[in-house]
Amino acid sequence: MKKLSGRIITIERTPVFLGQDVLSSVDRFIRQMHLGREGIFILADKNTRKHCLSLLMENSGVMADAVILEIEGGEGAKTLATAERLWNEMLEAGAGRNSLLVNLGGGVVSDLGGFVAAGYKRGISYINIPTSLVGQCDAAIGGKTSVNTGILKNQVGFFYSPKAVFICPRFLATLPAAHFRSGMAEIIKCALVGDAGLWRRILHHPVPGLLSLPPGHRFLEELLTSTVNFKNRIVNRDYREQKLRKVLNFGHTIGHALESRSLLDPGAPLLHGDAVAAGMICALFLSTQKTGLDPSVNETARKYLVDGFPPCKADLDSIDRIMEIMAHDKKNFRGKFLFTLLSAPGYPLTNISCDRDEVAAAIQYYIGIVEG
Ligand code: GLY
Numbered sequence: 001m002k003k004l005s006g007r008i009i010t011i012e013r014t015p016v017f018l019g020q021d022v023l024s025s026v027d028r029f030i031r032q033m034h035l036g037r038e039g040i041f042i043l044a045d046k047n048t049r050k051h052c053l054s055l056l057m058e059n060s061g062v063m064a065d066a067v068i069l070e071i072e073g074g075e076g077a078k079t080l081a082t083a084e085r086l087w088n089e090m091l092e093a094g095a096g097r098n099s100l101l102v103n104l105g106g107g108v109v110s111d112l113g114g115f116v117a118a119g120y121k122r123g124i125s126y127i128n129i130p131t132s133l134v135g136q137c138d139a140a141i142g143g144k145t146s147v148n149t150g151i152l153k154n155q156v157g158f159f160y161s162p163k164a165v166f167i168c169p170r171f172l173a174t175l176p177a178a179h180f181r182s183g184m185a186e187i188i189k190c191a192l193v194g195d196a197g198l199w200r201r202i203l204h205h206p207v208p209g210l211l212s213l214p215p216g217h218r219f220l221e222e223l224l225t226s227t228v229n230f231k232n233r234i235v236n237r238d239y240r241e242q243k244l245r246k247v248l249n250f251g252h253t254i255g256h257a258l259e260s261r262s263l264l265d266p267g268a269p270l271l272h273g274d275a276v277a278a279g280m281i282c283a284l285f286l287s288t289q290k291t292g293l294d295p296s297v298n299e300t301a302r303k304y305l306v307d308g309f310p311p312c313k314a315d316l317d318s319i320d321r322i323m324e325i326m327a328h329d330k331k332n333f334r335g336k337f338l339f340t341l342l343s344a345p346g347y348p349l350t351n352i353s354c355d356r357d358e359v360a361a362a363i364q365y366y367i368g369i370v371e372g
């Protein structure tokens with residue numbers, strides 16, 4: 001294969017190209033891999049169609065005739081009903097087994113698009129071009145695809161890997177500040193569970209500076225490279241999340257429940273990263289109780305997260321509701337709440353069982369912090 005531009009990290013046989021110029025390699029990759037012989041379909045949401053499609057098209061000739069599939073923005077679009085609508089649109093447009101789906105968007109687009117690709121005619125090829133920070137550092141890599149069921153997140157899906165992922169930080173210039181912040185929560189998660197040195201380097205950056213790093217900034221590229229490399233090490237050893245991959249769920253056990261709960265409220269739901277930041281505050285507290293995390297480490301991390309991320313709506317009355325939602329989570333097992341906790345930054349422990357009282361105490365701790 002001719003050299004394609006960008007740093008290449010291979011995750012579960014999927015090349016991940018990372019760099020400012022990676023879009024110039026997309027056409028060559030598609031041709032070299034003989035993809036899209038029966039047409040190319042681009043899945044975008046309303047926002048990425050408006051703000052990101054032109055940058056992709058400027059760099060691609062092979063996509064000039066692609067059929068654009070559009071969805072609404074946001075988690076609410078990640079449903080079986082949307083997938084069915086997209087399958088019908090692809091059938092009507094004549095998509096075949098050798099068609100290619102290009103997912104241009106954030107985590108919702110890559111989760112849903114991967115799911116659509118996995119199901120269409122029992123599986124067609126797809127590539128991910130993540131445009132959000134959550135997508136670039138996490139969601140678009142590792143082959144997890146899913147839709148939500150009701151308010152429960154990611155309950156139905158497949159492990160089904162893309163043919164390639166192209167991570168171009170230039171897309172981040174189109175991202176609203178709140179969505180950039182949301183992605184930073186996933187980067188902080190990777191540092192806390194996998195890279196104590198990276199966590200220390202993050203702490204050298206005051207929160208406002210970290211949350212406003214411009215797309216071309218060297219530290220942002222370092223953060224992206226480190227998190228993609230970290231995910232690479234995890235996913236290559238445990239693609240199907242039997243054990244090790246669960247480290248990536250740090251902050252997600254309570255975070256997902258808060259995110260699901262917010263779907264019941266009127267107005268915009270919580271952003272994924274904001275919910276994960278709240279979930280990490282709870283998980284750090286539980287780590288001091290259950291896995292020996294030094295309280296001063298908890299304090300530093302908690303302060304950083306509280307300074308950086310908005311409080312999530314949770315009140316004492318909603319603790320039961322949050323735990324009810326958690327009971328459906330696939331991360332939990334036979335009535336026990338299973339957490340990924342830390343004994344220190346870089347030292348995660350998976351499947352730590354916590355009972356209802358311990359979980360309630362962690363949520364109360366969070367409520368006390370954001371209200372105090
Ligand atoms: N986003 C968590 C994982 O890919 O396992």
